[in-house]
Amino acid sequence: MSDSDAAETVGRFDNPALMRRRRREEVRFQAYGLIAIALGMSFLVILFGTIIRDGWTAFFQTSIELPIKFDAAEIDPDGTRNANALAQANYQKLANQALYGQLGVDPSSRAQRQAANALVSRDVDSQLRAMVASDPKIIGTTQNVWVLASGNVDAFAKGKIDRELPQENRQISDQQISWIDKLTASGAMEKSFNTGLFTNTASSQPETAGLAVALLGSFYIMLIVVLLSVPLGVAAAIYLEEFAPRNRITDIIEVNINNLAAVPSIVFGLLGLAVFINFAGLPRSASLVGGLVLTLRTLPTVIIATRASITAVPPSIREAALGVGASKVQSVFHHVLPLSLPGIITGTIIGLVQAIGETAPLLMIGMVAFVVDVPSSPLDPATALPVQIYMWATEAERGFVEKTAGATIVLLGILAVMNILAMVLRKRYERKW
Numbered sequence: 001m002s003d004s005d006a007a008e009t010v011g012r013f014d015n016p017a018l019m020r021r022r023r024r025e026e027v028r029f030q031a032y033g034l035i036a037i038a039l040g041m042s043f044l045v046i047l048f049g050t051i052i053r054d055g056w057t058a059f060f061q062t063s064i065e066l067p068i069k070f071d072a073a074e075i076d077p078d079g080t081r082n083a084n085a086l087a088q089a090n091y092q093k094l095a096n097q098a099l100y101g102q103l104g105v106d107p108s109s110r111a112q113r114q115a116a117n118a119l120v121s122r123d124v125d126s127q128l129r130a131m132v133a134s135d136p137k138i139i140g141t142t143q144n145v146w147v148l149a150s151g152n153v154d155a156f157a158k159g160k161i162d163r164e165l166p167q168e169n170r171q172i173s174d175q176q177i178s179w180i181d182k183l184t185a186s187g188a189m190e191k192s193f194n195t196g197l198f199t200n201t202a203s204s205q206p207e208t209a210g211l212a213v214a215l216l217g218s219f220y221i222m223l224i225v226v227l228l229s230v231p232l233g234v235a236a237a238i239y240l241e242e243f244a245p246r247n248r249i250t251d252i253i254e255v256n257i258n259n260l261a262a263v264p265s266i267v268f269g270l271l272g273l274a275v276f277i278n279f280a281g282l283p284r285s286a287s288l289v290g291g292l293v294l295t296l297r298t299l300p301t302v303i304i305a306t307r308a309s310i311t312a313v314p315p316s317i318r319e320a321a322l323g324v325g326a327s328k329v330q331s332v333f334h335h336v337l338p339l340s341l342p343g344i345i346t347g348t349i350i351g352l353v354q355a356i357g358e359t360a361p362l363l364m365i366g367m368v369a370f371v372v373d374v375p376s377s378p379l380d381p382a383t384a385l386p387v388q389i390y391m392w393a394t395e396a397e398r399g400f401v402e403k404t405a406g407a408t409i410v411l412l413g414i415l416a417v418m419n420i421l422a423m424v425l426r427k428r429y430e431r432k433w
Contacts, residue, residue, distance in 0.1 A: 051405050051412070058406025061194035061207065062149040062157040064120060064183060066098040070132065072140045081136055091128035095120055095147060102188065103179050115175050121148040123208040148196075149189065151206045151399035153180060157191060160398070171398070197406060201372050202383075206399025209392070211407055213371045217287050217382030218356060224291025224378060225298055225355050230348055232295075233302030240303070241310045242332050261300035268297045269364025277365060284366040287378040293365060294355040301354065305347020309340035342429035349422040353415055359386040385411050 075089040105116045124147045152171040155161050161170050183189035200210025244250045272293035276282045282289050313336050321331035367383050375382040392404040
């Protein structure tokens with residue numbers, strides 16, 4: 001630097017106006033950064049606040065205790081205990097009769113009967129049928145049974161329907177509200193933890209719809225993704241980073257891997273539909289196909305993360321291993337790979353987090369089926385947690401709004417646990433070079 005340049009530089013620092021302007025620019029830049037952070041955090045708080053506000057009540061369910069008489073004349077009139085006859089009995093009638101007696105309903109009044117019938121879930125017959133099938137000895141006895149309230153009653157009990165509204169503007173009539181108050185005062189109506197949210201399968205009634213099929217389907221899908229994407233992705237990354245010659249072919253492979261990581265996920269759904277279902281003939285809506293599709297979606301992420309972790313290992317580790325007589329394979333698998341394992345695990349978990357939240361590719365392969373049976377294997381029809389959220393979000397019933405938010409909380413909880421696990425593993429095994 002010449003003497004004139006040095007003098008000019010010193011003169012700038014001696015200029016008070018220039019220094020004040022620079023300080024103002026720094027303060028302004030910091031303010032912009034704080035505003036950006038505040039906006040991002042506020043949007044995040046609004047998002048999670050809305051989901052939690054709408055969804056926490058999904059973890060509780062309103063039930064009504066009824067003294068149900070399992071009348072033998074209605075269930076088993078011929079006394080043969082025939083399984084088909086027991087299954088075809090009108091259990092809804094038994095629940096309604098118990099409810100009429102509990103509320104003092106006039107059986108001759110059709111309007112009162114209809115209003116009372118609307119208090120309990122229409123799937124109560126399934127519950128009573130299952131009780132009789134598991135223990136036929138209850139036929140002819142009277143049992144106190146907690147049955148699920150209907151979706152509208154559940155919403156009213158949770159404060160989602162305002163009793164102050166005019167009767168014509170709410171789904172619960174004044175007569176029904178008086179009955180609900182009577183049941184609540186007598187202790188025959190309570191809210192309890194909704195285990196059915198996790199154990200029930202698909203249902204057209206929001207009060208009996210659950211995530212059992214979606215949770216098990218997501219488990220099968222993630223199991224397949226782990227078993228396929230991790231070994232294939234890690235092996236491909238090791239070869240490309242440590243053994244592959246540097247030529248045009250490997251350059252093309254690397255470019256395509258990076259491009260695949262940015263391809264929209266629905267493209268992988270189209271690929272799975274064409275290859276795994278139309279060409280290979282695998283069953284539609286099966287977890288196996290979903291796992292294969294999401295394996296293709298996750299592979300680029302695993303390869304990129306693994307290569308970055310391997311590259312981060314200092315060359316001196318390799319040189320020291322080779323210097324003491326280790327082969328290339330030994331230096332990689334005995335020294336480089338163990339040291340890069342924390343980054344590989346973190347990248348793999350992040351890839352799985354992305355996969356478990358995917359919806360578009362699973363829609364393309366038909367995992368939007370109405371499945372009422374829990375899948376016993378990856379070949380059975382199933383759905384996945386994000387797809388179940390999408391399906392519930394398209395339903396018109398009020399209760400499914402709550403179910404959608406509740407299922408979203410479950411999904412966010414799973415994603416949070418997986419991300420925390422990734423951070424803990426990285427923190428525990430990370431090494432500074």
